[in-house]
Amino acid sequence: MVSKVKLNETNSMRVPIEALQAQLSSIFAKVGCSNRHAEIAAKVLVAASVRGVDTHGVSNVVGYSRSAQDGTYTVPQSTEIISESDTTALVSARNGIGLISAYEAMEIAIEKAKKHGVGMVSIKDGHHVGMVAYYASMALEHDMIGMSMTTAVPAVRPALGAKKMLGTNPIGFAAPAG
Numbered sequence: 001m002v003s004k005v006k007l008n009e010t011n012s013m014r015v016p017i018e019a020l021q022a023q024l025s026s027i028f029a030k031v032g033c034s035n036r037h038a039e040i041a042a043k044v045l046v047a048a049s050v051r052g053v054d055t056h057g058v059s060n061v062v063g064y065s066r067s068a069q070d071g072t073y074t075v076p077q078s079t080e081i082i083s084e085s086d087t088t089a090l091v092s093a094r095n096g097i098g099l100i101s102a103y104e105a106m107e108i109a110i111e112k113a114k115k116h117g118v119g120m121v122s123i124k125d126g127h128h129v130g131m132v133a134y135y136a137s138m139a140l141e142h143d144m145i146g147m148s149m150t151t152a153v154p155a156v157r158p159a160l161g162a163k164k165m166l167g168t169n170p171i172g173f174a175a176p177a178g
Contacts (some may be wrong), residue, residue, distance in 0.1 A: 102150075
């Protein structure tokens, strides 16, 4: 029987957010990410863990770095605008780390929204983006409403289904308040 250890002040350690981000950033840099991209990826993963979404947090640095090293992800990467209008864009993640392409896509959406009132960006050729709520929350710094979403591989069985056919397809939403 496996016993579960309950973490408390005596058997756990607190690490400052800045130190954790710096450590993760150095790992991403070691596998070929630019400094800016390494910092973005680290910031997104740490934010997920701080928010309690550990499934999409810091522990994922191992998988992301392995995928960068084995060629599953293309690093260094560049997010390329394929087509755009005043309010929309389609970007290619060019097989890069999803955390980075989603962040850069939201930056583009925010800039479009500043100029035209709305900005919508879709990504193709990408990978797992982590916690989608992070990208929606980026809009809050600009007093904007943010929305982010992604598709997912089939992971859920439909009612009475024999096999997994539905993705979780998460949606993140953030609106200024207070």
